[in-house]
Amino acid sequence: MAVYTDITEAELAAFLADYPVGRMHAYKGIAEGVENSNFLLHLDDASYILTLYEKRVAREDLPFFLGLMEHLAEKGLSCPLPIHRNDGALIGELAGRPAAVISFLEGMWPRDPAPRHCYAVGAEMAAMHRAGADFGLTRANALSLADWRPLWNASRDDARTLRPGLGDDIKGELAFLEANWPRDLPSGVIHADLFPDNVFFLDDRLSGLIDFYFACNDLLAYDVAVCLNAWCFSRDGAFDRASGRALLEGYESERTLTAGERAALPTLARGAALRFFLTRLYDWLATPEGAFVVKKDPFEYLRRLHFHRTVGTIADYGIDDEGDEAS
Ligand SMILES: Nc1ncnc2c1ncn2[C@@H]1O[C@H](COP(=O)(O)OP(=O)(O)OP(=O)(O)O)[C@@H](O)[C@H]1O
Numbered sequence: 001m002a003v004y005t006d007i008t009e010a011e012l013a014a015f016l017a018d019y020p021v022g023r024m025h026a027y028k029g030i031a032e033g034v035e036n037s038n039f040l041l042h043l044d045d046a047s048y049i050l051t052l053y054e055k056r057v058a059r060e061d062l063p064f065f066l067g068l069m070e071h072l073a074e075k076g077l078s079c080p081l082p083i084h085r086n087d088g089a090l091i092g093e094l095a096g097r098p099a100a101v102i103s104f105l106e107g108m109w110p111r112d113p114a115p116r117h118c119y120a121v122g123a124e125m126a127a128m129h130r131a132g133a134d135f136g137l138t139r140a141n142a143l144s145l146a147d148w149r150p151l152w153n154a155s156r157d158d159a160r161t162l163r164p165g166l167g168d169d170i171k172g173e174l175a176f177l178e179a180n181w182p183r184d185l186p187s188g189v190i191h192a193d194l195f196p197d198n199v200f201f202l203d204d205r206l207s208g209l210i211d212f213y214f215a216c217n218d219l220l221a222y223d224v225a226v227c228l229n230a231w232c233f234s235r236d237g238a239f240d241r242a243s244g245r246a247l248l249e250g251y252e253s254e255r256t257l258t259a260g261e262r263a264a265l266p267t268l269a270r271g272a273a274l275r276f277f278l279t280r281l282y283d284w285l286a287t288p289e290g291a292f293v294v295k296k297d298p299f300e301y302l303r304r305l306h307f308h309r310t311v312g313t314i315a316d317y318g319i320d321d322e323g324d325e326a327s
């Protein structure tokens, strides 16, 4: 459920009077998503998404997120176009929250991603990396290597009871990642949360990327590692080589990975798995029983992390040209 802040029709009409958009026919809250309050607006010129930014999105980061969407959309990427208000601003205020109106994208996110979806998301992500190269603003990744230890420290006392040995497991992983994290790879603007529920398809054609609220400047290959975790494991938790291969092939149809990026992929994949384990764990422990939010399983990502630990080089994934055994 993601309507934390409700709005009245009168408040909404007054808010929309500051935008160059048509008259409102209908609006409704959107149940999906967990971070912000989202509404679907049907206006007589088009449909739009209205987002009220809740406390986890810092107001000072909004120009980066909205400016990036506008930059990418203008470069032909399939992502929402933020609508400027009549005074030129991208950010307004509604019900005491910062708010923005963005274009509505048609499509559905894939509930059961197949290799063809992975190829398409790989290609679109690489196109996004290229298109982001001349974006003028920067934002550090607030959920990167340096942030994982404090995040673990905030959860570890309560988390110990969840699984025996968890403390030693995470302590060892943090030490490994802090010692081995690559530092000299190509960097730029990344999405950093390109999960299936943030990618829309119409039939089999990718129709849009959404939810840029973790976007930041970081290693480009880290974005690939996030997708390797989010798209390339089957429902039973096994790594799916055909999906992994399709993701990399799609990516490399738009941007070739360097030898350094390929070599670092298993370590980056461990880091990406740890990041989602830690944020899910934090939310799991912080969300009261009975809250009207679907809690995401942190241990799904710990199992992925354990899998990546068994991988020495990218060839061991069986997705690389040289190491490829799968037909
Ligand atoms: N531009 C858009 N076009 C069409 N639908 C959209 C658009 N933006 C958001 N939505 C809808 O709103 C839902 C929630 O959006 P979003 O993922 O940005 O929310 P969120 O609260 O940031 O969620 P989370 O971070 O948990 O994924 C999406 O699943 C989708 O159904």
Ligand SMILES: N[C@@H](CCO)C(=O)O
Pocket: 193, 195, 276, 279, 280, 296
């Ligand atoms: N994609 C994240 C949640 C929202 O960013 C996860 O699945 O943990």
